[in-house]
Amino acid sequence: MRTGIATVCLSGTLKEKMQACAIAGFDGIEIFEQDLVTSPLSPESVRTMAADLGLGLDLYQPFRDFDGVTPDLLKANLRRAEAKFKLMSRLGMDTILVCSNVATATIDDDAVRAEQLAQLANLAGDHGIKVAYEALAWGKYVNDYEHAYRLVEMVDHPNLGTCLDSFHILSRDWDTAPIEGINPEKIFFVQVADAPKLSMDVLSWSRHYRVFPGEGQFELAKFMGHVVRAGYTGPVSLEVFNDVFRQSDVERTAVDAMRSLIWLEEQSAKWLADNAGNGADGAAAGGAGLRRRYPMELATLPKVNEPAGFNFAEVKADNTAQLEKLLGQLGFGFEGRHRTKDVQLWTMGQARVIINEQAASHAEPSIAALGFDVDSPVIASARAQQLKAPVVARKVQADEEVFQGISAPDSTEIFLCQGSPDGTAAWTHEFGEGLEHARSAQNAVIDHVNLAQPWQHFDEAVLFYTSALALEPQPFAEVPSPSGLVRSQVMETADGAVRLVLNLAPVQQANGPKTYQEHIAFAVDDLVATARAARDRGLDFLQIPANYYEDLDARFDLAPDFLATLRELNLLYDRDGDGEFLHFYTATVGSVFFEMVERRGGYSGYGAPNAPVRHAVQYDSLHR
CATH class of the missing domain: 3.10.180.10 (2,3-Dihydroxybiphenyl 1,2-Dioxygenase, domain 1)
Structure with missing residues (x-):
């Protein structure tokens, strides 16, 4: 499993975050836009530094409030998007996260949304960029990952796919089984976060109380099991907004984050083994054999019993x-x-x-x-x-x-x-x-x-x-x-x-x-x-x-x-x-x-x- 983490999870400067991620053993990172905007490093320097540290630059994010807008606003949004695509070329990055609109959308029409996303995908294709469209849990008109995928299918463009984010899915109690029916070539990115079960508005919950896998109460192993069964092979990346993590020692937090993905990988393999034959493909092989059938290989750890x-x-x-x-x-x-x-x-x-x-x-x-x-x-x-x-x-x-x-x-x-x-x-x-x-x-x-x-x-x-x-x-x-x-x-x-x-x-x-x-x-x-x-x-x-x-x-x-x-x-x-x-x-x-x-x-x-x-x-x- 290719591991990743968003820079927004960590404290410090972009340089400090990148160094901490390399020390912790991550394969790649998501660059959160604010971290780059506030950094004295040029995009070319970030690209060189990532290569020296052995880090892939997997995702640039977020690009907000694009779809469901008036023609004038669409024109401005496309101009903004092209500027980001050029910036990504300097960084050597090829995937951008586009969130469903939460603020500026005024047209609730899937046909309009699909047409506008098609224009974005065409522009992205001209720059060699892939667009991962994500349904935010508080999106104005699109807040369901199945809805987001339907739009991707409507557009049917090679440069437009979807991003699956465990928080946006599990915080709304959406059923995760339909993930297995998504074309794996259209899953451009997967983000994971855990959270305690809280009774509050989902935006505040997301912005302050996400935690790393294993530190909350979401069924992340089940979520990941469905992702693996779908045939996804890309990065599994942490996106955790947490006030404490962004004040804590950056290297220590990065190690804790890496530990959480190692644990999640093991738990997901266990879920697949325990649920052999219950997936959309109806497979009935044993646990170890079943895991080998999927493109994504999940590592396991030495087995131990609980202390006596x-x-x-x-x-x-x-x-x-x-x-x-x-x-x-x-x-x-x-x-x-x-x-x-x-x-x-x-x-x-x-x-x-x-x-x-x-x-x-x-x-x-x-x-x-x-x-x-x-x-x-x-x-x-x-x-x-x-x-x-x-x-x-x-x-x-x-x-x-x-x-x-x-x-x-x-x-x-x-x-x-x-x-x-x-x-x-x-x-x-x-x-x-x-x-x-x-x-x-x-x-x-x-x-x-x-x-x-x-x-x-x-x-x-x-x-x-x-x-x-x-x-x-x-x-x-x-x-x-x-x-x-x-x-x-x-x-x-x-x-x-x-x-x-x-x-x-x-x-x-x-x-x-x-x-x-x-x-x-x-x-x-x-x-x-x-x-x-x-x-x-x-x-x-x-x-x-x-x-x-x-x-x-x-x-x-x-x-x-x-x-x-x-x-x-x-x-x-x-x-x-x-x-x-x-x-x-x-x-x-x-x-x-x-x-x-x-x-x-x-x-x-x-x-x-x-x-x-x-x-x-x-x-x-x-x-x-």
């Missing part, structure tokens, strides 16, 4: 005394120090926490790394690297476990570990014998980890964990806090063995206290017993207001003794049709706190109604 569970969580800190005290109060046991590294291991049942003091000078405690149990760390790492994940290497001795590591968008290090059926970890033997301590009778596992995401990398993180770690994104929620709404995105495995919560915190106020916090949650069998034991060890619980328990009683009509226990131990409670959820929080150390939870029955949530309470109490403690 958390292997460990790692917190980095300069001064570890508070962390050690906190873990001890929760009931964790100190297993010792690593024999060659300045790190500690603390465990409770199968929950393992590493405290890392290496290269942590003056560092406040923060979550630094997560380990996941996978079937094959080497294969999982190879897949992640093909998805442009940066490799994280750690020095090891000859007789030590070698972890396959990659870096997440927020710089959290992700280690892919060899899982074991009994939940143990082979690497723990590298730690010396721990101090004598009273073992907790409680078993525990890491239930979920909550990571704060920088605003400019939130969507990137969703795609990263979806594509590289096979986690499934759940519908996002917005949680109120005293400093603003916190967007929360759950990523998890089908069985809930791995739950990762990504939080987009409100923008930090200048000179204010840090409001972003992250936490590790541990699941135990008996939370009340765990809380009582922790209290006896002197644990500083997050103090829950009395008003919360009055509201809890009104909502759930709990037994008085049970409600009194919750109040006494600062426990929070939630219930749904599947079960119950009890949890409590510790005070925060640096940017880290811990949560202990108990899941009863089939409860699979996170106590979402209690999140505003937690945010408010933590906010108050920061501002005292």
Whole structure:
């Protein structure tokens, strides 16, 4: 599959954008007109630079408001078009995007539109240019890709074809199956963009909230499957208007964009395999054989299963005394120090926490790394690297476990570990014998980890964990806090063995206290017993207001003794049709706190109604 991206997706100058696209590995680019108009580079210089970088110049865009106009305006539009065709010749480009008219059209007549498009195609042919006509979702008279293609057929000119844009099609819920009936020689270009499902006018939705494939909720694999079945062989190019992307680091955004196309290519191949024999051609061959029948070849990645569970969580800190005290109060046991590294291991049942003091000078405690149990760390790492994940290497001795590591968008290090059926970890033997301590009778596992995401990398993180770690994104929620709404995105495995919560915190106020916090949650069998034991060890619980328990009683009509226990131990409670959820929080150390939870029955949530309470109490403690 030939990959492309529109320069409008990225921040920076045209030169910076082109360099970033080459670094990310794109085959070609679309030049957005404004990027060229504002560039000091001459068209000839852009052409030379693209050749030097190994980038094709695949599309010039956009040419707006051409069709359905009065004769006088048509004459001006043809003059404007010829100027652009001459410019494209200097650039060495041969395809231009013409959008359906949204502003100046006054004649709603397909015959008129076809006649005017025919004049444009004739003029384009004189200059060796192909015109890709696209139906904008908010077009005044043409807003449906099938309508746009009918016009192309009416004109029947070799220099006029259509552009299929996933956003304009999927935002209007148009059926994508008819794409297979389009003559592939008349599909001049394909653009893809994802988006969250939002209730708003389609123009605003398009201009501000598009995202890269895998970061939204559109059925892009199905869209691409129909495009492939149609016989299209040209570029598949990203056209994403997004306020965040156009403010973010250009090279990083380009890499994220390339990752999204790699993921889309794999997902499209999977859709074709899963839907073999259901296409317009009625083919019934097997998945691999079916893919080879189409002119466009779709690459796939090494197959991996979703993680089986958390292997460990790692917190980095300069001064570890508070962390050690906190873990001890929760009931964790100190297993010792690593024999060659300045790190500690603390465990409770199968929950393992590493405290890392290496290269942590003056560092406040923060979550630094997560380990996941996978079937094959080497294969999982190879897949992640093909998805442009940066490799994280750690020095090891000859007789030590070698972890396959990659870096997440927020710089959290992700280690892919060899899982074991009994939940143990082979690497723990590298730690010396721990101090004598009273073992907790409680078993525990890491239930979920909550990571704060920088605003400019939130969507990137969703795609990263979806594509590289096979986690499934759940519908996002917005949680109120005293400093603003916190967007929360759950990523998890089908069985809930791995739950990762990504939080987009409100923008930090200048000179204010840090409001972003992250936490590790541990699941135990008996939370009340765990809380009582922790209290006896002197644990500083997050103090829950009395008003919360009055509201809890009104909502759930709990037994008085049970409600009194919750109040006494600062426990929070939630219930749904599947079960119950009890949890409590510790005070925060640096940017880290811990949560202990108990899941009863089939409860699979996170106590979402209690999140505003937690945010408010933590906010108050920061501002005292």
